Amino acid sequence: MEFLIIIQVLDSTIRLAVPLLLCSLAGLFSERAGIFDIGLEGKMLAAAFFAAATAAVTGSVWLGLLFGVSASMLFSLLHGLASITFRGNQLISGVAINFLAAGITVLIGQSWFKLGGRTPSLSGNARFNELTLPFADKVSDVPIIGPIYSELLSGHTALAYLSILLVPLSWYVLYRTRFGLRLRAVGENPAAVDTAGISVIKLRYSAIIICGLLCGLAGAYLSTGLAAGFVKDMSAGRGFIALAALIFAKWRPWHILTATFLFGLLEAISNRFQNIDIFGFILPIQLMQALPYVLTVVILAGFVGKAIPPLAGGVPYTKE
Amino acid sequence: METLPKWIDMIVIPLLGVLISLLVSAVIILLIGENPIDALNLMITGALGSTYGWGYTLYYATNFIFTGLAVSVAFHARMFNIGGEGQAAIGGLGVAVVCLSFGWSHWVPALLAASVGAAVFGALWAAIPAYLQAKHGSHIVITTIMFNFIGASILNYLLVNVMRPEGSMDPATAKFPESTHLPTLHDILDLFGIAFSKAGPANVSFIIALLACIGVWLLIWHTRLGYQIRAYGYSESAAVYAGIKPFKIIMVSMLISGALAGMMATNNVMGEAERLVMNSTEGAGFIGIAVALMGRSHPLGVLLAALLFGFLYQGGAELAMWTSIPRELIVVIQALVILFTGALENMVRMPLNWLWLKARTGKN
Numbered sequence: 140m141e142f143l144i145i146i147q148v149l150d151s152t153i154r155l156a157v158p159l160l161l162c163s164l165a166g167l168f169s170e171r172a173g174i175f176d177i178g179l180e181g182k183m184l185a186a187a188f189f190a191a192a193t194a195a196v197t198g199s200v201w202l203g204l205l206f207g208v209s210a211s212m213l214f215s216l217l218h219g220l221a222s223i224t225f226r227g228n229q230l231i232s233g234v235a236i237n238f239l240a241a242g243i244t245v246l247i248g249q250s251w252f253k254l255g256g257r258t259p260s261l262s263g264n265a266r267f268n269e270l271t272l273p274f275a276d277k278v279s280d281v282p283i284i285g286p287i288y289s290e291l292l293s294g295h296t297a298l299a300y301l302s303i304l305l306v307p308l309s310w311y312v313l314y315r316t317r318f319g320l321r322l323r324a325v326g327e328n329p330a331a332v333d334t335a336g337i338s339v340i341k342l343r344y345s346a347i348i349i350c351g352l353l354c355g356l357a358g359a360y361l362s363t364g365l366a367a368g369f370v371k372d373m374s375a376g377r378g379f380i381a382l383a384a385l386i387f388a389k390w391r392p393w394h395i396l397t398a399t400f401l402f403g404l405l406e407a408i409s410n411r412f413q414n415i416d417i418f419g420f421i422l423p424i425q426l427m428q429a430l431p432y433v434l435t436v437v438i439l440a441g442f443v444g445k446a447i448p449p450l451a452g453g454v455p456y457t458k459e
Numbered sequence: 460m461e462t463l464p465k466w467i468d469m470i471v472i473p474l475l476g477v478l479i480s481l482l483v484s485a486v487i488i489l490l491i492g493e494n495p496i497d498a499l500n501l502m503i504t505g506a507l508g509s510t511y512g513w514g515y516t517l518y519y520a521t522n523f524i525f526t527g528l529a530v531s532v533a534f535h536a537r538m539f540n541i542g543g544e545g546q547a548a549i550g551g552l553g554v555a556v557v558c559l560s561f562g563w564s565h566w567v568p569a570l571l572a573a574s575v576g577a578a579v580f581g582a583l584w585a586a587i588p589a590y591l592q593a594k595h596g597s598h599i600v601i602t603t604i605m606f607n608f609i610g611a612s613i614l615n616y617l618l619v620n621v622m623r624p625e626g627s628m629d630p631a632t633a634k635f636p637e638s639t640h641l642p643t644l645h646d647i648l649d650l651f652g653i654a655f656s657k658a659g660p661a662n663v664s665f666i667i668a669l670l671a672c673i674g675v676w677l678l679i680w681h682t683r684l685g686y687q688i689r690a691y692g693y694s695e696s697a698a699v700y701a702g703i704k705p706f707k708i709i710m711v712s713m714l715i716s717g718a719l720a721g722m723m724a725t726n727n728v729m730g731e732a733e734r735l736v737m738n739s740t741e742g743a744g745f746i747g748i749a750v751a752l753m754g755r756s757h758p759l760g761v762l763l764a765a766l767l768f769g770f771l772y773q774g775g776a777e778l779a780m781w782t783s784i785p786r787e788l789i790v791v792i793q794a795l796v797i798l799f800t801g802a803l804e805n806m807v808r809m810p811l812n813w814l815w816l817k818a819r820t821g822k823n
Contacts, residue, residue: 177604221802225809230539230600232802234748235794242790243487249785250491256785379604386601423620429612432605436587439597439605448598 142283146290148407153291154365155410156403157299158183158357162381163388163395164302164309165353170390171313172346173326173451177233178218179354180378181240186211186358188244191258191369192251194265200363203265207362208355214240215351216344223343226455237378245371256371258362267296267364296364298356303396305353310392322346326449329456339456357381383435390449402431463808463815473753473760475807476800477767484792493784501781502774512773514644514659518731519743520769521661522547524668525723526747527765528675529716531756535679536712537692542588542603543720544744545610546581550721551728552614553580555622555735558635569639573729574667574722581721582714584610589713593706599713607744618737631736641730662730671719672758678715679758688712720744742790749793752801768793 162179169176190207194200214236221232245256252258272293279289313319321342325332329339361377362369380402387402388394409427485495506512526543533540540546553576563569588602618630627633641662648655679685691698691708699705723743728735746768753767754760775789799807 177600217798220806221798225803225805227802227805228539229802230541231748231752231797234541234745235798235802238745238790238794238797242787242792242794245785245787246487246491246791249783249787253783256787376608379608382601383605423616425612425616425619428615429609432608432612436591436597436602436605436609439595439602440591441595441597 143286144411146286148404148411150291150294151407151410152400152404153295153299154403155406156400157295157302158361158365158377159381159384159399159402160302160396161298161305161353161357161360162378163384163399164305164392165350165357166382166385167309167313167390167392167395168322168346168353169350170385170452171326171449172322172343173329173449173454173456174218174222174343174347174350175229175233175453176218176350177230177379177382178214178236178240179350179381180374180376181233181237182211182214182351182354183358183361183378183381184237184244184372184374185214185240186355187362187373188240188248188258188358188369190355190359191261191362192248194261194363195252195259195368198263198265200261200265200267203363204356204359207359208352211355211358212348212351215347215354219344219347222455223340223347226457229453229455241372244369248369248371258369261363261367265363266367267298267360269294269296270300296360298360298364302356302360306392306396313392318345323449326451329451330459333456333458339458343456354378380431383431386448387431387435387438389438389447405430463812467811467815469755469757469760472804472807472811473755473800475811476804477753477796479799479807480792480795483795484788487791488784488788491784493782498778498782498784501777502770505777505781506770506773509656510654511656511658512777514656514661515773515776516766516769517644517661517665518659518726518769519772520765521665521668521726521730522723522740522743523746523750523765523768524672524762525726526720526744527750527754527761528671528747528758529718529720530747530751531754531758531761532675532679532688532719533712533716534751534756535685535692536688536708537695538589538592538709538712538716539600540585540603540713540716540720541600541748542585542606542717542744543747544740544742545603545607546584546717546720547723547740547744548614548738549584549610550577550581551724551735551739552617553577553721554724554728555632555635556580558639558729559632563636563638566639566641570641570663570667570725570729573639574725577721577724578718579721581724582718584721585713585717586710589710589717592713593709611738614735615737618735622735629736632734635729635733639729640733641725643730660731662726664726664730667722667725669762671722672762675719676758684711720747746793749796749800753796 162183166176166179186207189210190203193206194203218232218236221227222229248256275289275293279285321337325339325342333339384398384402388398405427409424488495488498506516529543530540554573557573557576588599588606591597591602592599622632623630624633644661645655645657687703688708691703728739750761750764750768754764771789771792775786778784779786
C-alpha cells in the first residue's frame with residue numbers, strides 16, 4: 140500500500156476516533172462511580188442536534204458547543220434523577236434516554252427548520268475549523284516526517300486536540316486526586332464511602348455531570364466538526380461502540396485511547412475499502428463493521444483476560 | 460414499599476405512568492406549534508376509525524405482542540433482554556430460509572414450519588449471550604446490545620452477497636412463493652361474512668400472537684418451570700437454596716425469550732413483506748421493552764400495551780401524513796413510557812404509597 144494512503148487512512152482514523160474517545164471517557168466517569176450508562180448514544184445525539192441548531196441560528200460554533208453540552212447535561216441529569224434520586228433501573232433509564240433523544244431531535248428539528256429533521260448546512264464560523272499546527276506548511280515537503288506532521292497530525296479541530304489531552308487529564312483526576320479516589324470508591328463500595336461521611340449522591344451526580352459534559356463535546360464534534368450540520372440519527376451507533384470501547388479497555392483511561400483508536404481505524408478502513416482482499420480471501424466490509432462488537436463480546440466472555448466492571452455498578456444506593 | 464395492594468401495583472401505577480407520558484407528549488406537541496387535541500382525534504380516526512386503520516393497528520400490535528412477551532419472559536427471570544431487535548431480525552432469516560428452501564403446497568404447513576424456523580433462529584441468537592451470562596457472568600444487557608449490531612451486519616452481508624436474487628439491485632431475498640402467503644384478516648373474517656378492509660397487512664399471525672399470550676401465561680403461572688423462573692427472578696439465593704439451577708433458568712428463559720422475539724418474523728416477514736428485506740424489524744424489538752414495562756410482564760398487560768402501541772404507531776403514521784408532526788413523535792412517546800413506567804416508576808409510586816398509608820391510618 141502506498142504511504143500516502145496509509146497517512147489518509149490514519150488521518151480519518153483520528154477524525155473518527157475523537158467522538159468515540161470523548162464518549163468513552165464520559166462513560167468512564169459515570170460507570171466508575173457505579174452508574175451504568177447505555178444512554179451515551181442518546182446524549183451524544185442530543186448534543187449534536189442542539190450544537191448544530193444553535194450554530195445554524197446564531198452562526199457561532201461556540202454558542203453551539205455551549206447549547207449542545209447543556210442539552211447533553213440535561214439528559215444526564217434526567218438519568219441521575221431516575222437512577223440516583225428515584226433509585227430506578229439504570230439500564231432502562233439509558234434505553235429511554237436513547238429513544239427520547241432520537242425522537243425529540245427530529246421533532247424539534249422539523250419544527251424549527253422544516254428540513255425533515257436536518258439542520259441547515261454549516262459553514263465558516265458556525266463550524267469548528269481545522270487548526271494548522273505551526274510550521275505544517277514548511278515541513279510538508281520533508282519525506283516521511285513531512286506528511287506525517289502536516290497531513291496526519293496537523294489539520295484537526297480544536298475539539299480533536301482537546302480530546303487527546305483529556306486522556307491524561309482523566310487519568311490524573313481519577314487516580315491522583317482525592318475526588319477521583321472517592322469517585323472510584325463510590326463505584327466499588329458506596330456504603331464505605333457513606334460511612335466515611337462523604338455524600339454518595341453528590342459524588343454520583345458530579346460523575347454524571349462530567350459524563351454529560353464529555354458526551355456533549357462528542358456530539359458537538361460530530362455535527363460541527365466532523366460533519367457540517369445535523370442529520371437524523373447521525374450518531375449511528377457510535378455511543379454503543381464507545382460503550383464497547385469502554386468495556387474493551389476494562390474501564391481504564393489509557394486503554395480507552397487505544398481501544399477507541401482501534402475501533403476508529405476499523406471504521407476508517409471500512410469507509411475507504413469496500414472489500415479487503417487478503418491473499419485471495421475476501422474480507423467483507425460487514426465484518427469490519429461488526430468487529431468492534433465481536434471483540435467486545437470476546438473480552439466480556441473472559442477469553443482474553445477478564446473485564447470486571449465496577450462492583451457497585453448498576454445498583455442504586457440506599458442509605459441504611 | 461410492600462404496603463400497596465396488588466391492584467394499585469399492577470394497574471394504577473402503569474396506567475398513571477402512561478398517562479403522564481401522554482400528557483408530556485401533548486405538551487411537546489403544543490411546543491412545536493400543533494394542537495394535541497386535533498392530533499389525538501386524527502390518530503383515533505386514522506388508527507381505529509375504519510377497518511383499514513384497524514388492519515394496520517392490529518398488524519403493528521402483533522409485532523409488539525411477540526417482542527413484548529419476549530422481554531417479559533426474560534424479566535421474570537430478572538434478565539433484561541435488549542436483544543429482541545436482533546433476535547427478531549435473525550428470526551426473519553429463519554422464516555426466509557424455510558419459505559424459500561422447500562416447495563410448500565399450502566400456507567398452513569408453511570406457517571407451522573416458518574414459526575419453528577423463526578423461533579429456532581431467534582432462540583439461537585439469544586443463546587450465546589445467555590450462555591456467556593450463565594457461565595461467565597458477562598452482562599446480558601451489554602452482550603445482547605452487541606448481538607443486535609452483529610446480527611444486523613450478518614443480515615446485511617447475507618442479503619447483499621448471498622440471498623439476493625441474480626440481477627436484483629435490492630438487498631433483499633426473492634419474493635416468497637405464492638403458496639406461503641398468509642391469509643389476511645380480510646380473508647379470515649370474510650369466511651364469517653364480516654367485511655374488513657383488504658388493504659391492511661394484519662394477518663393470521665395475530666391469532667398466533669394471541670395463542671402465544673395464553674402460552675406464556677400458562678408457562679409462567681401454571682408450570683413448574685414457570686415457577687422456577689419466577690423464583691429465580693425474585694431471589695437468586697433463595698432459588699439456589701431450593702435446588703433451582705441458575706444456569707438452566709438463565710438459558711431456558713433467554714431461549715424462550717429469543718424464540719418469541721424471533722416468531723415476530725411470521726408477521727412482518729412472512730405475513731407482510733413476503734420477502735426478507737434490510738431492517739425488517741423497524742425497531743419493534745425495542746418497543747417490546749416499553750410494552751413489557753407497561754404491561755407489567757403479564758401477558759394480558761402485554762396484549763393491552765401492544766394494542767396501545769399499535770394504535771400509536773398507525774396513528775403516528777396518519778399524523779405524519781396529514782400534519783407537520785413527524786413519525787418520530789411515536790419514538791418520543793415510547794421513550795416517555797419506558798421512562799415513566801420503568802426507570803422513574805418510583806417517582807409515580809412514592810406519592811401513591813404516601814396517599815395510601817395516609818388513607819389507611821386515617822380510617823383507623
